[in-house]
Amino acid sequence: MNAFEVTGSRKLKGEIHPQGAKNEALQVISAVLLTEEEVVIKNIPDILDVSRLITLLEALGVKIKQLNKHTYSFKSEDVNTDFLYSEDFRKKGGALRGSIMIAGPMLARFKKAVIAKPGGDKIGRRGMDTHVDGFEKLGAHFTYNTHTFCLEFTTKALKGNYIMLDEPSVTGTANVLMAAVLAKGNTTIYNAACEPYVQQLCKMLNRMGAKISGIASNMLEVEGVEGLHGTEHTLLPDMIEIGSFIGMAALTQSDITIKNVSLENLGVIPDKFKRLGIEMEFRNDDIYIPEQKCYEIQPPLNGNILTIYDHPWPGFTPDLLSIVLVTAIQARGSVLIHQKMFESRLFFTDTLIDMGAKIILCDPHRATVIGLEREHHLKGIRMSSPDIRAGVALLIAAMSAEGKSIIQNIEQIQRGYENIEQRLNALGAEIKLIND
Ligand SMILES: CC(=O)N[C@H]1[C@@H](OP(=O)(O)OP(=O)(O)OC[C@H]2O[C@@H](n3ccc(=O)[nH]c3=O)[C@H](O)[C@@H]2O)O[C@H](CO)[C@@H](O)[C@@H]1O
Ligand SMILES: C=C(OP(=O)(O)O)C(=O)O
Secondary structure, rough: EEHHHHHHHHEEEEEOOOOOHHHHHHHHHHHHHHOOOEEEEEOOOHHHEEEEEEEHHHHHHOEEEEOOEEEEEEOOOOOOOHHHHHHHHEEEHOOOOOHHHHHHHHHHHEEEEEEOOOOOOOOOOOOOOOHHHHHHHHEEEEEEOOOOOOOEEEEOOOOOOOOOOOOHHHHHHHHHHHHOOOOOOOEEEOOOOOOOHHHHHHHHHHOOEEEEEEEOOOOEEEEEOOOOOEEEEEEEEEEHHHHHHHHHHHOOOOOOEEEOOOOOHOHHHHHHHHHOOOEEEOOOOOOEEOOOOOOOOOOOOOOEEEEEEEEOOOOOOOOHHHHHHHHHHHHEEEEEOOOOOOOOOOOOOHHHHOOOOOOEEEEEEEEEEEOOOOOOEOOOOEOOOOOOOHHHHHHHHHHHHHEEEEEOOOHHHHOOOOHEEEEEEHOOOEEEEOOO
């Protein structure tokens, strides 16, 4: 099995370019099913989750051409809907969470959709109710197939409706939106997620001829249209990767510039890292992080311990809390990390404690980090990556630690970070891909 061997205590220096956004890629690649015309998507990251979705679309009959390393052309002219009911579909769809977003386009264009038991991170309960409720409100008939464990949908014709989502699910909003754009009449999606991923999807759909307003708000208004046409779309840089690099720079005492970050789409992300005392300079659209021996957590005005918690956008994304947590290990001061959305994302703190971090896991949702102020170094150990973001947090910890670490189960990291070892080694890291 592939693993990373990491030699720690290496400071990084230089420039790094973030990849295209993984979670946006999974939405907009699913959207190519909404038209028979050609859709060209640029800045697609070369990561496992994307190649798994591309393989799934190819198996459905979509003609896909790689135009260059990060640009693909998609043409969904001959889609084989029988494939949805095959064992192969269940296997391919079950390999990633993002595959659930082909359901909205399939339902809209072909009047049938199947959602295989999805893969993705094992980070606690991850519901599908928002997707099912939304499709039903648009007029889909839903059955749960007890033999295949799949969610199956059919419709004679989707009809616009007022839909109040039970929670602002990111993939749920994207799925219901993609179904609504081809429904007859008007749809309102209230309590919608409005992450940059969803905003980008809306803009792409409008370029294809959809009529969506309310973009970036929690109320999307959709005027159904008869059909959509082809377009070209460029993915935003991956804000989670950018946040990961900020945390990595601070913990490893590095001096790096993160290029072309699309600052206007980062929301509160830079500010949360600044609350940990991390200095950064915005130079045009780049973020420069100078080498810092010491960074001091900024408590709130009343002097209490700082809490950093997740919240639907424009709140702080849950996908960066593991990174904030690991970054705080060498800070001066203490912080409470409160992961509200997922109940199994903080158990990796046990590994950090083994490495020498001062962390109290208060309960599955909350962990207090007491900064070591670089008075003690973490020690390299053998560990395993439990999920994508904890995996990168462990990689950052290993890069800052004394001695060697082995990180197993790195497929979890590779599904969301492109060639991470090569890109970091180019800045001075020492990460080897090994068979362990
Ligand atoms: C492929 C993809 O795009 N995955 C992202 C997507 O997953 P995904 O779309 O699957 O996650 P959802 O947004 O549906 O919800 C995540 C979990 O949080 C809960 N929940 C959701 C909203 C809310 O306001 N309160 C709340 O507690 C839900 O019950 C669920 O258990 O969004 C998550 C939340 O940003 C991210 O972690 C994932 O990286
Ligand atoms: C949880 C994540 O991904 P997924 O939804 O694909 O499991 C993530 O990207 O942090």
